[in-house]
Structure formats: C-alpha cells, structure tokens
Amino acid sequence: MNQKAVATSRIARRPPRTLVVGGGFAGLAAATALVDRGHDTQLVERRPFLGGKVFSFYDPAAGHAVDNGQHAFLSAYRNTMALLDRWGAGHRVAFGRRLEMVFMEAPGRARRFAGTGLPAPLHLLGALLRFEALPVRDRLAMARPALDLLALDAAGRRELDAMSFAAWLSRHDQSPQAVAAFWEPLALAAVNGSPQEVSAYMALQVLALGFLGSERTSHLGFATEGLSALVEPFVPYFTARGGELLARREVQAVREAGERSDGFRWVVEFRDGDTLAADSVVLAVPHWRLARLVDPQLRQRAGLTASEGLAAAPIVSIQIVLDRPVVEHAAVALLASPIHWVFAAGRLRSDAPPGALALTVSAGRELATLPQDEVAAIARRELERFFPSARGAQVLACRVIKEMDATLSCAPGSEALRPAQETILPGLAVAGAWTRTGLPGTIEGAVMSGLLAVEAIERERGQACSLAQPLSDPGGAALLARWVGRALGRRAAPVESLLERNETCSK
Ligand SMILES: Cc1cc2nc3c(=O)[nH]c(=O)nc-3n(C[C@H](O)[C@H](O)[C@H](O)COP(=O)(O)OP(=O)(O)OC[C@H]3O[C@@H](n4cnc5c(N)ncnc54)[C@H](O)[C@@H]3O)c2cc1C
Structure with a gap:
C-alpha cells in the first residue's frame, strides 16, 4: 500500500x-x-x-447553593428530561401532580389557576372557568383565545410571528383586567417579555406546548438542589x-x-x-x-x-433568606408589582433553609439599571406588602443577580432571524x-x-438519525376540540386578516 x-x-x-x-x-x-x-x-x-445560563454557586451567607435565577421546568420538556435521565440527574427535578399556578392580587388574596385533572384541553378550560381572580364575564371571554389556540396548528401559529401577543389578545376581546391578571404574568414567565414585547407566535407556542399535549404536559417542575x-x-x-x-x-x-x-x-x-x-x-x-x-x-x-438582528432580554433575580418561611405556595405571581414571581425555594429545595425565597423580575430592563441595594429594598418592600408575615422577619442573606442576556428577546418578527x-x-x-x-x-x-x-x-456524514423529540402533539381530546372549533367556525378570523388588522391597529 x-x-x-x-x-x-x-x-x-x-x-x-x-x-x-x-x-x-x-x-x-x-x-x-x-x-x-x-x-x-x-x-x-x-x-x-x-x-x-443554568448554574448555582455556594453562598456562605445564604447557607446553600444559590441559583443564578429560579428556573421552572414544564413536564412537556421531553428532551430535557430524557437528557437529565441519561446522565442520571432526572430525579433532581420534581414536578407538581397537576397544572397549578397561584396569582396574588393583594395581600393574602391568592387565586389559584388549577387544572381539573380531565384530559386536555378540558383541564385548561376548567381552570379558566374556575379562575376567581377575574369576573365570570372575563373568564368566559378567555375561552375564545383558548378555542382559537386549539384551532391553529403549528404552521398557523407561526404565521402570527409578526403580530404582538398583546394585539392577538386584543383581537380576542381580552379585557385589560384579564391581560393584567393572567396573560401578562404568563407571558413574562414563559417568554420573558410583556404581551406588548413578545410575538403572538412565541406565546402561543408555549401555551400549545403546555396545554395542548395532554393533562400531564402542563405540570410545573423545579430543581430540588442547586441548578449546578x-x-x-x-x-x-x-x-x-x-x-x-x-x-x-x-x-x-x-x-x-x-x-x-x-x-x-x-x-x-x-x-x-x-x-x-x-x-x-x-x-x-x-x-x-x-x-x-x-x-x-x-x-x-x-x-x-x-x-445579528436578534436581541436579548434580561432577568433580575433576588435570592433572599428570611429567618422564617412566609410564602405558603411553591410559586406565586404578584400582580401589579415590580416583582413578577416569588418562588418558595425553602419549600422546593431539599438543601435550602425554610425561609429561602427566589424573586424574579422578567424582562426587568428598568430594575437591571438600579444599584443592587435599591433592588433589594424594592424586593423587601413588595414581600412585606404581599405577605404580611414577612413584616418583622429578619433578612439573613440577600443577593441580587442580574443576567442581562438571560434569554432571546422574542419580539414580533424575530422568528425569521433565527437560523436552523x-x-x-x-x-x-x-x-x-x-x-x-x-x-x-x-x-x-x-x-x-x-x-x-x-x-x-x-x-x-450520510448517517441520518432522529434524536430530538418533537414538541408534544395535541392529544386526542385536543384534536377533537380543534375539529369541533373549526367546524363551528371558531376560526372566523383567518390568520392573514388578523395580521392585516394588526398592522392597521399599530399605525
Ligand atoms: C435567570 C434565568 C432564568 C431562566 N428561567 C428559565 C426557566 O424558568 N425555564 C427555562 O426553560 N429557561 C429559563 N431560562 C433560559 C435558559 O436558561 C436558557 O435559554 C438556556 O439555558 C440557554 O442555553 P444555551 O446552551 O443555549 O446557552 P448558554 O447557557 O448561554 O450557553 C452558552 C455557553 O457557551 C459558553 N461560551 C460562550 N462563548 C464561548 C467561547 N468563545 N468559547 C468557549 N465557550 C464559550 C458560555 O460560557 C456558556 O457556557 C432562564 C435563564 C436565566 C438566565
């Protein structure tokens, strides 16, 4: 040779x-x-x-590994959970047993958005109808975007990328109260932006991921130890x-x-x-x-x-340890507050003291410019406002972490800029x-x-393979509801006309 x-x-x-x-x-x-x-x-x-962007470090003052920011998992994260299982770390994420989110509009007034345990999408419709933060009229009106979400397939949702989520909600007759009490905290948590800032496509993709697959895909999960x-x-x-x-x-x-x-x-x-x-x-x-x-x-x-045209959105996190637990629920959205979500780290984590809390400000551009002690003071003030038992509690540790490029900014039109x-x-x-x-x-x-x-x-290399599991497909009940929704003409406003109307709107 x-x-x-x-x-x-x-x-x-x-x-x-x-x-x-x-x-x-x-x-x-x-x-x-x-x-x-x-x-x-x-x-x-x-x-x-x-x-x-997913890490923790030991903080001697806090007495545990503090995360760079609270991360929530969705049980629809099939690829992530398969990867963690492969490494042997899947047991370090614990999921709730059903869809449940808590929204707090005033001190002591926690409103639960909880699934019914019925197959998708009935679990979602049930949760909407029982959501006491809104008057019955608003709850019934929320069924309309829910049905339209069902009627749209992935390609139909993608056509909505040029439209803001706010415009889509307004086209679906969502009252300012419904936006403030439900859609805004959801968009902030799921897409890291307000309904005005994010595209309808991205918001609907997350809703479809969490709510259309099956009842089991909508459960929230959290790491039981530091993220690292x-x-x-x-x-x-x-x-x-x-x-x-x-x-x-x-x-x-x-x-x-x-x-x-x-x-x-x-x-x-x-x-x-x-x-x-x-x-x-x-x-x-x-x-x-x-x-x-x-x-x-x-x-x-x-x-x-x-x-190169893509932008990033920040997340500001405040990790606080109080001398006692003051938050009853695992995760609470604070309405009309500069702090968007409070997570009871002391409840979620096996290694954190009972009074540990993780506060999150999504897309917190303004807060990110403030000095750390001012952010900490705002966090303390809001905790005392919403959770009266925090008044008089001693702060054992407090750390402000600003991640300036926490996530992609999903502004309308950004999908076209994302490469394969x-x-x-x-x-x-x-x-x-x-x-x-x-x-x-x-x-x-x-x-x-x-x-x-x-x-x-x-x-x-000529070794074609299939590794990524696709985003969850709608379950049987969801497909049936999609068919019924279409048959009833729920999709009265075709996507193209929605886009046209949005353009007119924004002029
Ligand atoms: C505070 C916060 C909260 C979040 N909350 C959630 C949540 O609740 N749920 C959720 O699903 N997602 C959440 N996210 C988003 C999620 O963490 C990110 O989308 C995801 O981790 C990004 O992973 P990535 O691998 O794409 O990028 P990155 O995590 O940014 O990884 C890129 C890596 O490349 C390395 N690198 C860069 N340049 C070089 C170089 N020149 N040479 C060698 N290495 C280099 C970096 O150091 C980094 O380790 C959150 C993010 C933050 C910051």
Missing part, C-alpha cells in the same frame, strides 16, 4: 472528530449525543463550570465514553482548515494561541458571541448573518436556545437545538 493509501485508510478507520464550543444545555445535549454515537468529541467551555447539581453527572458520563472536556478554554475564532490536514475540515483557535482541528464543529454559544467567533465572510456563506441548526457549510452546525426550535429561549429549546445540530452533522 502506498503512503497516501495508508493515510486514507487510517482516516477512514478513525471515528469522526467533532468539537462542541459552549457548555450550556445546547452544547451539553450535543456533546452527549455525539459521544453516544461514537464521535471523538471535545467540549470547549470558556468558564470553569458547565451549565451556561443537574449538570454535575454530565462529566463522568461524557468522559467515560471517551469525551474530552476543555474547561476554562475560550475559543477566539473558527475557520475552515484551508488545506485538508489529515482530512480535518475545521480549525478552532483558542485565546491562548492553541489550535484544534476537527471534522465537524457545533457552535453552541450565544448569538452575539457567534458574531465574534466567525468572520463576516464565513457567516455570510454559512447563512448566519440574519441572527444546519448550515450550508459541510460540518458546521449551530446550536443554542436562540436558534430556530419553535420555542422561546428555554432549557428545552437549548436541548432540542443541540440534538438538531447533531442530526445535521450526522446527515451530512
């Missing part, structure tokens, strides 16, 4: 080498799927820890299968390997000057970082320039909650994107 043939046969025999840049949930999902499929995989992470405990078992899983973790290593540039060296097509350059070559690369970094890693020409060729995970360049894929997943910036979106990126890499 001549030398060239020896080299070629060596290349043919070695496993494909794939590099994943970014150790958030998108990168972790991709790296897991790659080692499972026999790739020689390297995962590069800039920071000393994994998890990206969720990703902890990834490292032994990954390295036991031959994966190599390169932490504290920042990638500075990604480029094509000009001349084919040993058959590798891509080269990444590290900040310290080192380089690594690979057959394929999954770039699982935030969208604004991608623009720094890939030069404009390559971005153009890869079809990644549109994402597959690029036109062989061996280059992108991942991240900001890529096109059909979901807003969520853990589930991040995990799906990582799996879709690996599907793209494998397809290009």
